[in-house]
Amino acid sequence: MEPLAAPRPAADEEPGRGADEAVFRPIRGGNAFEETVERLLQALRLGVVAPGGRLPPGRELAPRLGVSRATLREAVATLQSAGYLESRRGRYGGTFVVAAPPAGARPRPARSRPAADLEDVLQFRLVLEAGAAEAAAARPLTRADRGHLTGLLAGCTGAGPADYRRLDSRLHLAVAEVAGSPSLTTAVADVRTRVNELLDAIPLLPPNIEHSDRQHAAVVTAILAGDPAGARSGMAEHLAGTAALLRGFLT
Template sequence: MTLRGADEALFRPIRGGNAFEETVERLLSTLRLGVVAPGGRLPPGRELAARLGVSRATLREALATLQTAGYLESRRGRYGGTFVVATPPPGAGPTPGGRSAAGIDDVLAFRQVLESGAAEAAAARSLTRADREHLSARLAGCTGSGAPDYRRLDSRLHLAVAEVAGSPSLTTAVVDVRSRVNELLDAIPLLAPNIEHSDRQHAAIVTAILAGDPAGARKAMTDHLAGTAALLRGFLT
């Protein structure tokens, strides 16, 4: 498959610490922009992984996710491969709930500022024993929880970070933005690879906070939120 101009730009290497999430976002953008038309075949896996600069395992996970979500289908045989479905799944066109891309970007930017700041502030404090136990308990409850309860427990962990930062006003603001983010999250699939990735990132965030490392806590939270933002933009815009 020969790529030129914008097509080549879409298949440029992924740059960031959220390879799975960013691969899903890039592939969804490729489909929405018509780089591969409905019914068309994606480049072979080896070629596509090389172009995107990701492992073949990461690419397989991303393709499987989009097959499950109804965007792609796999065909076997001499003329097989991964194909774009002729009819996209419901909700694959306009943003669900009438939200604009600008509105989604607004929520995600606000969240990035608030929650990265909350993690930094929490790490800068002299945490009490109760603070430490509270944060550790929320991390333990979320890690490995699985799909049915994951988003509720994930939300509670993020709120706990704000709570131990010691600012009731900050906690209130995080509660508000998290409720807006959850409305967006409820409109996209819950993906097992993303849960596993998030568990590792949550541990890094909490470890930095408990170690009193404000810069490390901010970076870990920023990296984590970037992965979620990539998925939301990929599925919803």
């Protein structure tokens, strides 16, 4: 994605520096891949990089975002596969915004959900599921509880795209189940149904699956170790990665 050289656009064609710096600012969360995808989509959506325009080269953009070149390449490759970006070779090559993404590249609208409704779902999910992880870690677990969690974690880890969201949903429900509150389990099931409707409207990204697998393991490990603070923070970080992708694709 590194161009050898390229002519600079005329001054009146360059995006405003304020918007450029606001979008391509350092990422500070623990979900570098997901947040990089969100930032790139934000840059496209806001016109910071216009249709047909070129992204800054990776050697410049990665330090600005505060991510590794490998993470940036993964995010760019994901958006290339989804039809938002394209790579061009040659003297004036680089990574360019597709002028008119094919219809299949556009996420299906989740029942025309407004941004405020999306934020409501994400906030409600954060409160419920981070609390469920904390409660599960604070509760003495039976052998059956432990086996339930570890078995579902094993089934979800490394699952293929066809089964991943179903197994992911089941693992998240298991965390609520071992917290010992049927009402909490019901609430998590309800919010997960709403979240899955949103997830069905965006691409399933292999790097995100790999990242989620690691985060799932960290959350379950904290629960089994009786570490409420670790379980809560681990779940919150995990949910933040999903939220970043949903905001990136759907708002």
